[in-house]
Amino acid sequence: MKTLLLTGMLLAVSGAGAVKVGVLIPLSGGGSVSGQAAKNGYELALDEINKAGGVLGKPLEVVYGDDASAAAKAVPEFVKLVTVDKVDFMAGGVSSAVSVALSGPAKQYNTFMAWIGAAATPVEDAFADHKYFFHYHPWSYYNFEAILGFFKTLKSKEGARNIAIAYEDGPFGSAGIDATVNAFKKAGFNVVLTEKFKTGSGNFGPLVSKAKAAKPDILYWVGYDTDALPLATEVKQQNLKLGLIYGTPPSWPVGFEKNPLSNDIAGLSLWLPTSPNRESRVFVDAYKKKFGNVTEEYFAPLAYVNLKSLAAAINKAGSVDKDKVAAELAKTNMPSPFGTLTFSKSLKSQYQGFKAGNWLHFQFLDNARVPVYPIKFAKKTVVWGK
Numbered sequence: 001m002k003t004l005l006l007t008g009m010l011l012a013v014s015g016a017g018a019v020k021v022g023v024l025i026p027l028s029g030g031g032s033v034s035g036q037a038a039k040n041g042y043e044l045a046l047d048e049i050n051k052a053g054g055v056l057g058k059p060l061e062v063v064y065g066d067d068a069s070a071a072a073k074a075v076p077e078f079v080k081l082v083t084v085d086k087v088d089f090m091a092g093g094v095s096s097a098v099s100v101a102l103s104g105p106a107k108q109y110n111t112f113m114a115w116i117g118a119a120a121t122p123v124e125d126a127f128a129d130h131k132y133f134f135h136y137h138p139w140s141y142y143n144f145e146a147i148l149g150f151f152k153t154l155k156s157k158e159g160a161r162n163i164a165i166a167y168e169d170g171p172f173g174s175a176g177i178d179a180t181v182n183a184f185k186k187a188g189f190n191v192v193l194t195e196k197f198k199t200g201s202g203n204f205g206p207l208v209s210k211a212k213a214a215k216p217d218i219l220y221w222v223g224y225d226t227d228a229l230p231l232a233t234e235v236k237q238q239n240l241k242l243g244l245i246y247g248t249p250p251s252w253p254v255g256f257e258k259n260p261l262s263n264d265i266a267g268l269s270l271w272l273p274t275s276p277n278r279e280s281r282v283f284v285d286a287y288k289k290k291f292g293n294v295t296e297e298y299f300a301p302l303a304y305v306n307l308k309s310l311a312a313a314i315n316k317a318g319s320v321d322k323d324k325v326a327a328e329l330a331k332t333n334m335p336s337p338f339g340t341l342t343f344s345k346s347l348k349s350q351y352q353g354f355k356a357g358n359w360l361h362f363q364f365l366d367n368a369r370v371p372v373y374p375i376k377f378a379k380k381t382v383v384w385g386k
Contacts, residue, residue: 018058019320021310022065022087024078024102025303026094029068030200033225033251034094034299038116039064041303042091044283044290049311056319060311063087069094071101078102082109088320089114091306094250094299096120096171103127112322114310114329116302117250119143120171128348132322134329136306136353138270139346140176143248144183146359147268150373151218151246152187158384160243164193164216166207166223166231173199173222192216199223202230208238217243217386225253232261243386251297262364264383270358271298271337272369274379280337296369301337309334309341326351 023042026035042062050059063085067074074095081087082105090106091114093099099118103126106113112132119140127133138146154160163184167173174196181191192214195207208231211219219242221231228249235245246266256262273284273294283301288294313329314320330351334341338358346352361373363383371377 018061019055019089019314020061020063020085020087021307022063022078022081022085022090023092023303024065024067024074024081024090025092026069026098027064027066029070030224030226031069031094031250033254033297034117035066035069037251037295037297037300038092038094038303040287040291040295041300041305042307044287044300045304045307045311047290048286049308055311055314062307065092067095067098069098071098074098075101075105078105079109082111088112089310089314089325091310092116092303093118096123096175099123100126100171103130106130106133110322112325114306116299116306120175122171122175124346124348131350132326133349134326134343134351134353135346135349136302136341138354138356138358139349139352140172141179141347142354142356143268143359144176144180145356146361147220147246147248148183148187150361151184151189153373154218154244154382154384155188158217158243158382158386160189160217162190162192162214162216163218163220164195164211164214165191166193166195166197166204166211166219166221168199168223168227169196170199172224197223197227200226202226204231204234205238208234208240212238212240215241219245221245221247223247223249225249225251225256228253228256228265229259229261232259232265236261241386243384244382251299257296257364257367257369264363264365264385266361266363266372266382267369268359269296269298269362269369270354270360271301272296272360272362272371274371275337275360275377277335277337277339279335283337298338305334305336305338305341 065077089112093115094117096118316328317324343351362369
């Protein structure tokens with residue numbers, strides 16, 4: 001009888017389904033540069049996880065969904081992954097507006113969320129009471145903390161005083177804009193213009209005309225990759241004289257660094273392939289071996305770290321029990337291309353990964369993204385236009 005019971009238990013275990021992770025990212029639409037980079041990162045991580053034995057003794061499965069950076073597409077796609085594909089965990093997430101829209105169904109289905117993007121504070125507000133929400137990307141206030149530190153250096157070294165702010169009218173650009181203005185003023189800057197725009201519209205003529213009249217030292221714009229080239233084109237056409245254009249899109253247009261209009265434009269990144277730490281070098285080598293090239297989009301290594309850390313937590317938990325996996329993921333202390341990944345409290349969320357100290361600043365110089373700040377990461381000094 002004992003032999004029959006043991007045999008039955010072994011059969012039950014061997015017949016158990018593989019662990020499934022649903023990944024919802026923009027594979028089309030305005031955020032597809034970030035989404036495609038993230039997918040490559042997930043695919044590389046999946047290869048390595050399964051080569052090392054998989055999760056709970058079986059190959060891990062990843063089921064992709066395309067949110068197209070649109071809430072109307074994302075919500076039904078999310079529900080399908082959870083209820084039809086029956087994924088055990090959800091990962092991904094790039095757009096803040098999409099993520100806010102997903103907070104309702106995520107709570108309805110009590111979904112475990114390991115989220116790589118969506119930095120706007122309305123996302124943090126929406127998921128503040130969700131106990132299975134792990135956020136890897138720094139929140140926007142961490143981003144701004146890093147930017148303000150860089151701008152203070154420019155004020156000291158280059159005499160930068162006047163800032164014009166251009167921001168997209170969705171949650172990514174608009175959330176906290178008043179706090180941003182106040183923080184700049186408190187730091188001794190003059191905010192000479194605050195102007196919102198509709199991302200993807202390509203219509204920057206009136207905005208740049210106002211900026212030209214305001215005579216800023218820095219044009220600080222918060223938008224997406226689709227806005228980079230139209231804005232740079234308009235600045236060139238109107239001959240707007242600036243010390244620096246500084247942008248914060250999650251990703252930049254493919255090939256933007258090869259366009260002369262990108263020259264000297266600066267931005268923020270969690271990572272570049274020139275990052276010197278060991279884990280970054282290992283990632284770059286593995287990525288190049290699999291895909292034949294090297295990406296500069298940090299969503300690739302971020303997705304890679306996302307899936308690797310989640311898989312490790314599931315294996316340590318020994319099951320897909322959400323409470324057990326959450327407890328293990330919360331204890332993560334993992335070397336990564338960005339530095340060590342740990343989770344701690346942010347202003348409102350329980351499990352926040354990377355923070356302000358993980359950011360670096362670059363300029364498009366010599367057809368590449370070149371780190372210029374902090375000094376310990378810098379390959380060249382900042383090119384100041386005035």
